[in-house]
Amino acid sequence: MAEASRSEKYTGPYAAQQERYYRLFGGAKAKARDFSEATGNPAALDEGLIRSRETVPGGWAHALPLARGETLRVVNTQGTPGVSLLLYNAKDKSERFNAGDTVKIQWNARLSRGRVLFSDMGRVLASITDDTYGRNDALTGGSSRTTNAARYGDASLRNTRDNFILLASKHGLDKRDIPPCLTLFAPVGVDGAGRFRWEGEDAAPGDYVDLRAELDLLVFVSNAPHPLAPGFYEPKDIDLLVWKSPPPPADDFCRTATEEAIRGFENNARYLAALGEE
C-alpha cells in the first residue's frame, strides 16, 4: 500500500484532532527525556534547611501544610511497605490530587523521580524531585477496614481509609473529599495477563521520596501498609521532613521532561499570576 499523506489518513470533522493525538502519542514515547537523567537531591540534608520534622508511628497519620517551593521528604526509616498520600490546594481544597489525570496525562502509571502529580484542574501540585526506591502506586489505592479484614482477618487494624477520614474531619473536609490516593513505596505492576502483582523487594530502610510543592498545599500522609504488600501487618515508623529546597532552575527536570509537564506548569503560572503570586 502506498504511503498515505496525513490529509488522506485522517478524515471527518475532527481530522486535525486525530492528527494531533497520534503525533502526541508518538511524541510521548519518542521525545520524553530519559527519566534516569533526573539527578535527585542530596541524601543528607543540611540541618539548617529543615523546617519541620515529624515521626509518624506505623499505622498512624499526619497532615501538614507545605508552602510552594518547599519539599516534603518522606523517609522510610525502617522499610515499611507503603505510605499513602493525598494532596490538596491549600487555598481551594476542592482542587486535589487526581490519580486518573496524573497517569493518563503522563501516559504512564509509573510515577517516580522526574514525574509530576496533577490536580483535577490541570495544574501541577507537586514534583517528584527524588525517589530512591522508585515505585509508587496510583491504581489500587490504600488500605481500609475491608481490605484489612480480607488480608489480615482483622478489621480493627489501623488503615488508610479511616486515617484519611480522620485527617479530613480535622481540616474542614469530610469523607466526600477523599479521592483516589497515591501510595509511595508500593511496587504494584500489571502483568501480561492484566493482573496486579507486587513486584520485587520492599523499600529498604532509608529510602525516601521528595515531593516539591508547586502550589501551596495541604498534604495528608497515612502510614499504613499497602493492601497488596506481602507478609504480616507490621507498619513501621516513617519520618516526614519539610525542607527548604532550592528554587527550580529554568531547565528543572520535572518542569521540562515532557510536553505535558510544560503545559501543566504553564497552567500553574496563569493561576499564580491571577492570584498575584508570580
Added chain:
Amino acid sequence: MTLSNRHEEQAFYDFTVPALRPWSHVVKKGQILRIVDLEGCQAVDTLFYSAADPSERYSAQDTALAQGSPYVTAGTKLISNEGNVMAVVISDTAGSHDTSAGACSAEANTVRFGHETRYMHSCRDNFVLELAKHGMSKRDIVSNINFFMNVPVEEDGTLAIVDGVSRPGDYVEIRAEMDVLCVISNCPQVNNPCNAFNPTPVRTLIWEA
C-alpha cells in the same frame, strides 16, 4: 463475552442518551441496567452513588484492588468507598473497560492536547451539572468507570487511551446490589480516539429484578 437473555420490550425504562450529554437515574437493588453502545467506540463515563447516602460512592481503586485487575468486565464487583458491593457487571459483550484513567476535563485537556482545547465540552462538566441536580458538586466526583474505553496498562507502566474495541450494539449489564444513583456522561471528547473522533448516542434500559 457474556451475553444476556433479557428482552428489550420487557424493560420498564428505555432512554437514548444523546451524544455529548449527561444522564442519571436511580437503579434499585436487584434491578438491571443495560448500557448499549449504539454505534460502537463510544466511551460512557459512569459513576455510582448510594441513593440512601451519596457520601458512599464508587471507588475505582477498591474495585480494581478487589478483583486483582485494572479492567472492568463481566463478573466485576463495583466496590464503594465503604468496601460494600454496589453493583455487579453481569453481562458484557465488549470485554474490557477502563477504570484507571478518570474522566476528561477542560482543564486536563489543556495539558494533554494543548491550551487551545480549554473551551471545549467535557465529561467533568457533564458530571458537575448532573450531580448538581442531586445536591452534589465537583468535590463529589471521583474516578469513574469508562465503559467501552480501552486503556491497556503495559508491564512497564505505559498507559494510553487507544482505539476503542466496542462494536455497534455492544452492551454491558449491571445488577444493582443496593439502591444506586447511576450518573453517566456520554463522553464528548474529540481530542483522542476514545469516541473514534465521532461522539454518538448510547441507550440505557432498566429491567425489574
